[in-house]
Amino acid sequence: MMTSNADDIDDSSAPLIEHLKELRTRIMWALGTYIAAVCVVFPFANYVFNFLSYPVCNALAGRGQDCGLVMIKLQEGFFVSVNIAFFGGLVLAFPVIAFQMWRFVAPGLYKSEKSAFLPFLIASPVMFFIGAAFSYFIVLPMAFDFFLSFQQAQSAPATPAVGEVVDRAAHAGIVFQGSAQEYLGLTMKFILAFGLCFQLPVLLTLMGKAGLISAAALVSVRKYAIVAILALSAFATPPDMMSQVILFFAVYPLYEVSIFLIRRIEKRREAELKAEGLWFEEDEVEDSSKK
Numbered sequence: 054m055m056t057s058n059a060d061d062i063d064d065s066s067a068p069l070i071e072h073l074k075e076l077r078t079r080i081m082w083a084l085g086t087y088i089a090a091v092c093v094v095f096p097f098a099n100y101v102f103n104f105l106s107y108p109v110c111n112a113l114a115g116r117g118q119d120c121g122l123v124m125i126k127l128q129e130g131f132f133v134s135v136n137i138a139f140f141g142g143l144v145l146a147f148p149v150i151a152f153q154m155w156r157f158v159a160p161g162l163y164k165s166e167k168s169a170f171l172p173f174l175i176a177s178p179v180m181f182f183i184g185a186a187f188s189y190f191i192v193l194p195m196a197f198d199f200f201l202s203f204q205q206a207q208s209a210p211a212t213p214a215v216g217e218v219v220d221r222a223a224h225a226g227i228v229f230q231g232s233a234q235e236y237l238g239l240t241m242k243f244i245l246a247f248g249l250c251f252q253l254p255v256l257l258t259l260m261g262k263a264g265l266i267s268a269a270a271l272v273s274v275r276k277y278a279i280v281a282i283l284a285l286s287a288f289a290t291p292p293d294m295m296s297q298v299i300l301f302f303a304v305y306p307l308y309e310v311s312i313f314l315i316r317r318i319e320k321r322r323e324a325e326l327k328a329e330g331l332w333f334e335e336d337e338v339e340d341s342s343k344k
Contacts, residue, residue, distance in 0.1 A: 075157060076157060079153040079154070079156060079157045080153075082149070082153050083146070083149065083150040083153045083154075086146045086149040086150065086153075087142055087143065087146040087150065088142075089146075090141070090142035090143075090145040090146035091138045091139060091141075091142035092138075092142075093142070093145065094137065094138045094141035094142050094145060095134060095135075095137075095138040097141075098133070098134035098135075098137040098138055098141075099134070101137045101141055102133065102134075102137055102233075102237065105137075105237065105240050105241075106120070106122065106236070106240075108189065108193040108194045108197055108240070109122075109193075109197045109231070109236065111194060112194060112197040112198045112201055113201065113229070115198070116201060116204075118228075118229070121230070122231050122232065122233040122236055123230055123231070123232060123233065124232070124233055124234075125232045125234075126234075129232065129233060129234045130233065132234060133233050133234050133237055136234075136237060136238075136241070137237070140241060147178060148178070151174060151177075151178065154174075155171075155174060158170075169262055170259075173255055173258070173259045173262075176255050177252060177255050180251045180252055180254065180255055181248040181249070181251060181252065182248070183251055184247040184248040184249070184250060184251030184252075184303075185244045185245075185247060185248040187247055187251070187303060188243045188244045188246070188247035188248070189244060191299075192243060192247065192296060192299050192300075193240065193243055195295065195299070196243070196295065196296050196299075199295050200229075201229055203227065204226075204227050204228055204229060205226060205227045206226055242289075242290075243290065243296070246289035246290055246300065247300065247303065249289075250285065250289065250300065250303070250304045250307075251303075251304075251307065253304060253307045253308060253311065254307045254308075254310050254311040254314065257271070257308070257311035257314075257315065258311055258314045258315060258318070261311070261314070261315030261318055261319070262318055266315070267315065267319065268312050268315040268316040268319060271308070271311065271312045271315065272312060275308075278305075278308055279305065282301055282304050282305055282308065283297075283301055285300075285304070286298075286300040286301045286304070
């Protein structure tokens with residue numbers, strides 16, 4: 054009897070071991086692709102940095118200033134290239150990483166579940182790139198122009214006339230001489246913040262598709278969602294009011310779009326259940342329970 058129980062345990066553990074092997078294979082493929090993508094991006098790090106520095110260079114050119122970023126530390130240029138390689142490698146390898154995730158999850162899904170989940174897997178990177186593009190082309194130029202407005206020209210004392218006593222005090226100039234690594238970190242923070250926040254409709258609609266939330270529930274917590282989005286905007290962007298307000302007015306409409314999409318999903322689900330004779334109104338359910 055004990056031998057039979059041991060055999061049963063071994064048989065039941067076999068599927069788990071197979072899943073773990075499959076997971077290891079998918080992780081190895083994803084990790085290998087990411088490392089290869091990092092190696093591909095690294096030689097072109099300067100070109101990527103030139104592309105990322107366009108918003109600040111354009112803002113400086115509008116003020117008649119030369120565009121120049123400095124290296125505060127000797128090794129700063131190398132770490133700038135490394136950070137760009139890590140970031141660019143993730144972007145470049147994401148389709149393969151997402152495909153490996155899909156290959157691991159797909160065998161455990163029904164055909165209807167696959168058809169429901171796949172559009173969200175495609176929509177996620179699309180919404181991320183839309184958010185990143187919105188940050189790069191709209192938010193960053195406005196933010197950098199705002200930051201650079203706090204510069205001031207140096208004031209030199211006037212040359213006194215003969216026998217004239219003048220105040221020789223002069224105020225110091227404030228000129229932007231940014232660190233390359235600090236600028237890269239700020240720019241990437243903006244891009245990542247907007248790219249991730251633009252995932253909101255994908256996440257909420259997927260939860261609505263799975264029946265975890267409803268449009269009515271999102272409407273009922275709208276005022277709390279506004280506070281949460283404001284808090285997220287303050288946390289995700291640097292501490293200036295303008296970028297926080299821009300992020301809020303970019304993300305909040307996505308919340309309303311999510312409510313609209315979930316309502317459409319609920320109406321479609323209701324129509325399908327009515328066609329199959331499986332839909333019951335709440336009043337009918339209450340009456341049948343009383344009987």
